[in-house]
Amino acid sequence: MLRLPPLNALRAFEAAGRHLSFKQAAAELCVTQGAISRHILNLEQYLGAALFNRSHRQVALTVEGLAYLQETRAAFLGISNATARAQSKTGDRKLRIKAPPTCAIRWLVPRLGRYHALFPEIAVQLTTSHDALDFEHDDVDVGIHYGDKVTAGWQSERLFDEVLIPVCSNKLLPRNQRCNSPREIARYVLLHSIRRPSDWRQWLDAAGLKGSRATQELTFENSTMTLQGAFDGLGIAIAQKALVAEDIASGRITVPSEIEVRNSSAYYFVFPAAREKSATVRTFYRWVAEEARATRASVDAL
Amino acid sequence: MLRLPPLNALRAFEAAGRHLSFKQAAAELCVTQGAISRHILNLEQYLGAALFNRSHRQVALTVEGLAYLQETRAAFLGISNATARAQSKTGDRKLRIKAPPTCAIRWLVPRLGRYHALFPEIAVQLTTSHDALDFEHDDVDVGIHYGDKVTAGWQSERLFDEVLIPVCSNKLLPRNQRCNSPREIARYVLLHSIRRPSDWRQWLDAAGLKGSRATQELTFENSTMTLQGAFDGLGIAIAQKALVAEDIASGRITVPSEIEVRNSSAYYFVFPAAREKSATVRTFYRWVAEEARATRASVDAL
DNA sequence: GCTACGCTTGATATTTAATCAAGTGAAGCA
DNA sequence: TGCTTCACTTGATTAAATATCAAGCGTAGC
Secondary structure, X not given: OOOOOOHHHHHHHHHHHHHOOHHHHHHHHOOOHHHHHHHHHHHHHXXXXXXXXXXXXXXXXXXXXXXXXXXXXXXXXXXXXXXXXXXXXXOOOEEEEEEOHHHHHHHHHHHHHHHHHHOOOOEEEEEEOOOOXXXXXXXXXXXXXXXXXXXXXXXXXXXXXXXXXXXXXXXXXXXXXXXXXHHHHOOOEEEEEOOXXXXXXXXXXXXXOOOOOOOXXXXXXXXXXXXXXXXXXXXXXXXXXXXXXXXXHOOOOEOOOOOOEEEEEEEXXXXXXXXXXXXXXXXXXXXXXXXXXHHHHHHHHO | OOOOOOHHHHHHHHHHHHHOOHHHHHHHHOOOHHHHHHHHHHHHHHHOOOOEEEEOOEEEEOHHHHHHHHHHHHHHHHHHHHHHHHXXXXXXXXXXXXXXXXXXXXXXXXXXHHHHHHOOOOEEXXXXXXXXXXXXXXXXXXXEEEEOOXXXXXXXXXXXXXXXXXXXXXXXXXOOOOOOOHHHHOOOEEEEEOOOOOHHHHHHHHOOOOOOOOOEEEEEOOHHHHHHHHHOOOOEEEEEHHHHHHHHHOOOOEOOOOOXXXXXXXXXXXXXXXXXXXXXXXXXXXXXXXXXXXXXXXXXXX
């Protein structure tokens, strides 16, 4: 029978010792710095020995603290490796993602490289489909769901709201130049997607052009192709702001009007609540939530 | 930054894997077996891999479980050793105990050998004194307190109540032979301790001999000497049942009357609440509580 | 002298873990 | 065949451990 110290306190100590800062350790472990302070106090009381010398605005390891840290880290490293091996054997070191095509291509794929760099041991498999997610039958771990509500029994994280804006190539309209009125926009070729036939209608309605029709229209198989058409200068497409935020920011594409339409739909990262505890799912969850936060920030900055 | 599994679940797994029984692991960790079951389920979900094969009334490690257990144990062993070293350096690997003399000599000392065998790395230092405990000034870690209440700010565990019974040598009265009446007892030489002048009075009162005086009396410096006098056949002493339970059970000493006096005093194991988290104190606490439980059981069995 | 910034700490809230008790299923026995 | 027993599971609840919030503290640096 082993006698072990409080293990969560030990993990806090390991992080604090590595950073030599309670604050940074707290950030790493996603808690407040007070929590770290308490953990370490607790461990010190357990040991009956000081681990840190506290001085103004910084902490330093004591001699005992340093020795303890090194031994502790070795042990945690062993646990970490063992855990990785146990997962990779029969465990879930692969992550199957299902997402709507446009969201996948324009948002997820450009970011997945970063994810893979962070977690190279996890094999990602991405499927795109417009069909509703069904974890019972789909053989999929997590998904991106588009809509205004989420099925009960799913864990979900709202990634970004649907905000429709018109976009077009710089060839069509010089960068940063706005059309004077929505009516002017309607005189261009309007690019549609079969999948989303009402987007332009929604935008035109919101722009005060209820019932009006575009002069010329061009319809594509899907939103990706529609956007590509806009990039190529064929006309003005209606796009989801979050999915073109970077193209706008970098100037690759122009927004000819400031009118935006926000509706109740949004993209959600979802997975079955039963898989909540899976390390792979949790890791991806945290990563995707952070990426979405960054995207929302850049959308807001436009 | 290390990614670690739920560490408390891991500890439960280590114990369960070692015992190959959730029930025994639960006993070792002082929790119910349901708690172990949940911990292991949690860990399995985290890993996405089964660690145990559950079959009827027994669990067996899976291949992955066995590998994981071995690596995990190595890491825990490292932590355990590191912790022991950290404690022994500047830490509290010594335990200073203060206890009333009779309790120390007759109860604690005979058991301390067992404690030392269990925890050889802890240096025990025992002081005996009738004075009230004072952790502020005494330079003592834990103590045994005699009385009917405990100072605020102390953590305490009641060891055993004070129950006064007469005892004498087999020479004086053959084993298991009772006196017919308390009055008969009062005709023997009654052995007193200066420290506890009212013990006999209490007992005689309770025996219905209010106001009566003993024929002959002998007074000793302290209870230990008084008891020794009884062992030697000098007369009948009044003793605390818990402190002579083993002598009675083994027949070394005789109880000449069934009349017992129970008062509100008791022996308490105490220590400053602030030291609650010290590993050394906690370990001793658990040990002493268990020993007292055994003593109470043997007292009750008399 | 003032501000800023990490750590500490008391009160409180939240989350996690434990308990309790009922349920399950198979071995062992009548 | 049917009953009992025993170890594990599981849903509901309780208890304990952790985290948060916000105020406090102390000094380096302005």
